[in-house]
Amino acid sequence: MRHFLKPAAPGCLVLALLAFGVGVPGDLAAQDGDGPDGPRWRNAAEITFLVDGGNSEASSLGLRNTLRRTGSRTQLRVEATALRTDATRITRRAVGTPEDFRVEVDRDTERSAERYALRTRFDRTLGARTFAFSGVGWERNTFAGFNHRTVASTGAGTRWGDGDDWELKLGAGLTYTVRRDVTQDPDRERDFAGLQVTMDYNHQLGQETEVEFRWVVDGNAEEFSEVRGDLVQALSTSLTSRLALKTTLQVLLDNDPPSESVPLFSPGEAESDETVRTPLRRMSYGLSVALVITM
DSSP states (O other): OOOOOSSOOOOHHHHHHHHHIIIIIHHHHHSSOOOTTOOOOEEEEOOOOOOOOSSSEEEEEEEEEEEEEEEESSSEEEEEEEEOOOEEEEEEEEEEEESSSSEEEEEEEEEEEEEEEEEEEEEEEEEEEEEEEEEEEEEEEGTTTTEEEEEEEEEEEEEESSSSEEEEEEEEEEEEEEEEEESSOOOSSSSSEEEEEEEEEEEETTTTTEEEEEEEEEESOOOTTTTEEEEEEEEEOOOOOOOSEEEEEEEEEEEEEOOOEEEEEOOOOOEEEEEEEEESSSEEEEEEEEEEEOO
């Protein structure tokens, strides 16, 4: 079913969502009533690094930073993520005669993974169990098929919890997505309005262990079959008052993934000059173990 919801002015909608997500939080924070101690700030930086050398070479670097500002009625969260993995293939060959030769080494380095993301979300308490939220997220992942994707969102939700040990927040809202794929598909919408459902769950298990679940589902209001999901599960164990070890599993689902252009081969013949588009996989995942520095 197409054209279920066709925004009359996409640019105006994007500007309105961005204004709500960026400008309104500042105004609301000024009315937050944080008290004499002011709002609470908390920053957590995660670092993962892997190097493999010798007969093969590979390196992987992952950085994630989460900044939170918590007031009596507002909460701001800013997340930045960077991931890069390089692998080097070492090829050796001998030049000369069997009795007298030299070994030449060729190194071919290729990037096998690269992803960058920046997300902000602002929550404003409306009642004892209700809240409104707005946010803007940007992401770049060429290996997943898109050069960049920006999603602006706004909505409302409800929360449960005791405020100290655990908290569950469910939300629903409207989104507007602007994306640019690596391989452009003329039948694929570049900008569209959509719907979003979110779940955030945090549970403090004692003084040293924390469990976190975060689930975001985005759907295209013009094409119901186009649904994306982002599921994050994390377990943190405190080492000291400032250091923790965090294991994170992130699962990304895309029911209508971007396509990539691949060369076309004819049976029994060499590669032709033609290319065809084929969809990428619907699911990808990442598992990381990081050292977390909290300030």
